Amino acid sequence: MPKTRGFRGLSRHICAALGRPGERPATGGERSKDVAPVPRRRRAVSTPNNRGSFRGPQRRTMHTIAALLALGTVRAARVATPTYDDRVAAQSASEGTRAIFGEQCRRDRSQATCAAHWDLWVDMRARDLVRRRWRTEQIVMAPSLKAPLGAPINYEHVPCGPKLDPRTACDAEDAPVVALGVVSAASNDAHRTAIRDTWLRAPATHGVEARFFVGIPRTGLVPAAEMAKHRDVHVVNVTESYRATWHKVRAIFHWGAITCGAWFVLRANDDVYLSLGPTVRGLYSSGPPSRIYAGLFVDGSTMQVPRFDTIPKAPAGVSDEDWTRSNKAWVVSRAEYPSDRYPSFAQGNAYILSRDLAKQAAQMTSKRPLPDDVEVGLLVDGVTGGRFVRVDVEADYATEGRWSPCTSSSAWHFNVHPEHMYDLHASEPDVTWFEYSFEVDGGRVRLGWDDAEDLERFASQVVADHGLVGEGCHGAAADACAGDMLASALRAAPAAAAADRCSRVPGGAFCCG
DSSP states (O other), X not given: OOEEEEEXXXXXXXXXXXXXXXXXXXXXXXXOOOSOOOOEEOBOEEOSTTSOOBOOOOOXXXXXXXXXXXXXXXXXXXXXXXXXXXXXXXXXXXXXXXXXXXXXXXXXXXXXXXXXHHHHHHHHHHHHHHHHHHOOSOOOEEEEOOOOSSSOSOXXXXXXXXXXXXXXXXXXXXXXXXXXXXXXXXXXXXXXXXXXXXXXXXXXXXXXXXXXXXXXXXXXXXXXXXXXXXXXXXXXXXXXXXXXXXXXXHHHHIIIIIISOOSEEEEEETTOEXXXXXXXXXXXXXXXXXXXXXXXXXXXXXXXXXXXXXXXXXXXXXXXXXXXXXXXXXXXXXXXXXXXXXXXXXXXXEEEEEHHHHHHHHTOOOOSOOOHHHXXXXXXXXXXXXXXXXXXXXXXXXXXXXXXXXXXTOSEEOSOXXXXXXXXXXXXXXXXXXXXXXXXXXXXXXXXXXXXXXHHHHXXXXXXXXXXXXXXXXXXGHHHHHHHHHHHHHHXXXXXXXXXXXXXXXXXXXXXX
């Protein structure tokens, strides 16, 4: 039997939710890039508490994103209320997923709860539209690559050019404590950006080295501008697909244990929020860094191996292809895995192996279509004879299609939307967070930002988004004048305080990583 230890996230006394008591929080966002930014309409605005006013004629002048100022390179985090147009666009873009969303939701929740969750999901997409409109990193997809048929020959990064390739040696003079490899995809830039802006903002302070691992899209195009700027994207020589995850994971363990020589290798998805401080401290207290296997463990006796005949048929209005992608990603036959139960294993959203076990995982091979977390669980049990040190990590997690309540004591949070990462970041004890709100045409615009924000640029973008007209602002300089007025109000805003780290998460639950 493995030895069992555990650690939790720290209790937090931090920032309160945006807006007034009883007001519904503003939300929005998703991975989708297929929704074009919509023009803004001029709106007359008033602000409370004499912090400035925005008023004037209700001109319906059309604005485009060309009027927005570029973001700086400083990593700052912010949250802002989507416009009415953003919500309309998000609702339209979400309709294609509504049937599957509802079918999965109604398995164990009421119609009213599902309706409320749907509204929150649309709001998340709307928030994402705002963030994409503000973004200034050029989205350049180049160069064109082609993955060979079959498994990669090795798991080193695919050479894309000296200005695009990741740093192959770890930066620290000594081996890092933790090598963090994040499973991602070329199109998941919103997730990577949110991670860098929030919980992976200063990894070196915790002895962590980090890389994002992506496959080669079928188009052959990779995010060149992002790769050149951050030098942390590792392209694995395999065509992008859900099944390519297994190869990315093997590349992570190869890089972390062999190239970096880290004491521990942490494999994570790009839709998680990890508190690195509690994570590393938990590893320190777990004993010698050997035979360590850490994560949120799934009891194998409670999880039935998915078979094709155990998955329900697609409901009316949902294509077999969409339903299969949502429910049958890891179904296996008896020939591929004979038992009805998996062994206990650390859930695959994030788990940690000590270097000795990570080296074994870097060399594992399998022709079975099992998820990597199950494969690693089988590997660890086999190479240690069941005598490994199990370290339990407290994490928020719910199975696919279900929403997970946010727990302030958890060190890890799984299946979270990129916008949730900003909500959680705002509540970290080492983050100074500010809030400001004002009325726009009878609705309330709520803003939140940390102390790394460039308030002049933030204000200019909010003015352009919501078509604000500053009192006494006229002519060609009207937008700049309104931006200056709003920036002055933002600078006067006090730092916010809150009950706990989950208080900013809309509805107190995570959705839709």
